[in-house]
Amino acid sequence: MPHIPASAALARFRVIDLTQVRAGPTACRQLADWGADVIQVQMPDHMRGDDTLGGQDGSDYQYTHRNKRSITLNLKEPEGIAMLKKLIASADVVVENFRPDVKYRLGIDYETLSKEHLGLVYASISGFGQTGPLAQRPGFDQIAQGMSGLMSVTGLPGQGPMRVGIPIADLCAGIFAAQGILVALLERDASGKGQWLHTSLLESMIYMMDFQTSRWLIEGEIPKQAGNYHPTSIPTGVYKAKDGYMNIAVFGSKIWERFCDILGAPEWVTDERYKDKQGRSINRDSINAEINRRLAAQDCAYWVERFNAGGVACGLINDVKGVFDEPQVQHLGIVKEVVSKHHGLQHLVGQPVQLERTPSTVSRAAPKRGEHSEEILKEIGMSSEELAVLKSKGVY
The missing domain is CATH 3.40.50.10540 (Crotonobetainyl-coa:carnitine coa-transferase; domain 1)
Incomplete structure (x- = not known):
């Protein structure tokens, strides 16, 4: 043929x-x-x-x-x-x-x-x-x-x-x-x-390696492991809700404000520890712990819907079967x-x-x-x- x-x-x-x-x-x-x-x-x-x-x-x-x-x-x-x-x-x-x-x-x-x-x-x-x-x-x-x-x-x-x-x-x-x-x-x-x-x-x-090489070549910084959290943008990474894990990405001050409001923590916007990128970087462990504590009140599906409706990027973490069960993937x-x-x-x-x-x-x-x-x-x-x-x- x-x-x-x-x-x-x-x-x-x-x-x-x-x-x-x-x-x-x-x-x-x-x-x-x-x-x-x-x-x-x-x-x-x-x-x-x-x-x-x-x-x-x-x-x-x-x-x-x-x-x-x-x-x-x-x-x-x-x-x-x-x-x-x-x-x-x-x-x-x-x-x-x-x-x-x-x-x-x-x-x-x-x-x-x-x-x-x-x-x-x-x-x-x-x-x-x-x-x-x-x-x-x-x-x-x-x-x-x-x-x-x-x-x-x-x-x-x-x-x-x-x-x-x-x-x-x-x-x-x-x-x-x-x-x-x-x-x-x-x-x-x-x-x-x-x-x-x-x-x-x-x-x-x-x-x-992209931005990780630039961190060294331009800024002289040797990047380290950051696990499931973004190395420079906090809070961005894997968080645990009531029934499992999900990804949340918070980029920029406006998104941070929306995120705090949806999570029921508007006071974080003015909290000296968390109000700016530098503070959240220094206090990443405490802010991540606080986020997980609040997320534990509801299932992943609840938070995914709420965050995305509010313009905060959020998504489930699928296994391979779950990937192909996704309606968007099928579409x-x-x-x-x-x-x-x-x-x-x-x-x-x-x-x-x-x-x-x-x-x-x-x-x-x-x-x-x-x-x-x-x-x-x-x-x-x-x-x-x-x-x-x-x-x-x-x-x-």
Whole structure:
């Protein structure tokens, strides 16, 4: 079956996905979800190691590789490299996350490929960068979380560093790589030339540290863990009502006044300890204790309704089931349906950005390894006879 675009937005582009694990596949999924013809290149069955992402039948793999086609090529054989180069010649983009030296050893680095493909956009994702003292070091999500400073500002004070509950370094590196690819494709429209772009888990996490890095670079302050409370805006964080926990965010003096009124504590507005941001920062423990004491009189639902009606941001803290029970989440339609010929009906989270004229959907479930090998190779001019010979030699 030929390419079935998930959107008209990027349907004219072909992407060769040479990636594994999560960061690279995430970048390629972003492009696939907007309609690009993403061809996932994997090693043949007889050469594969352990499957990642819980195996190819697992929910993680199904989510990460939807909207792609799959081909197997043995890149340890010259014929496999030759077929890959022929495939790349038909494409706009290559995405890889080998260790930095591997692409040069295989002869599929940007400098080599761009000599015959001037318009090629080539994206590399690594743990720590393409050059430098740590370039050859293996990189994993939690390592980048730690080295970037993220774990030093996550978790409860005094309880040691804490990882974030999702593979945020992998995901952000993948999303930033996809953004870089789109920027390079836009620039190519003007120059006619492709280019090499690269990002890393470490760079992505440092960027995502955002205001925490500015606190050090501009103000010379080393941020510390603040637990569930905002480090600079008080009161903002997790508070406990009669039946559970919720988030409340109080930003600015006007919102503070409304918050005090709704909570039945108008005297806090003029209390020397709490009337301004500096006082609330110094006395954060006492004000938070007072807030929790008053919230304990009613259920979360009561406070969420009251605060939001008064213009004070407040929301429940859901488990994953609760997320999809939310009427607003159901209204947004972020859950998409697709029928897999291998697994039946699936429900997957779609893109969080809505393009009204060229929306994204899930048009194809994740493929089995090499499911589209022959159709793709025939698209680049290989005959049935040639494919039979190459198949017998274990090239695909």
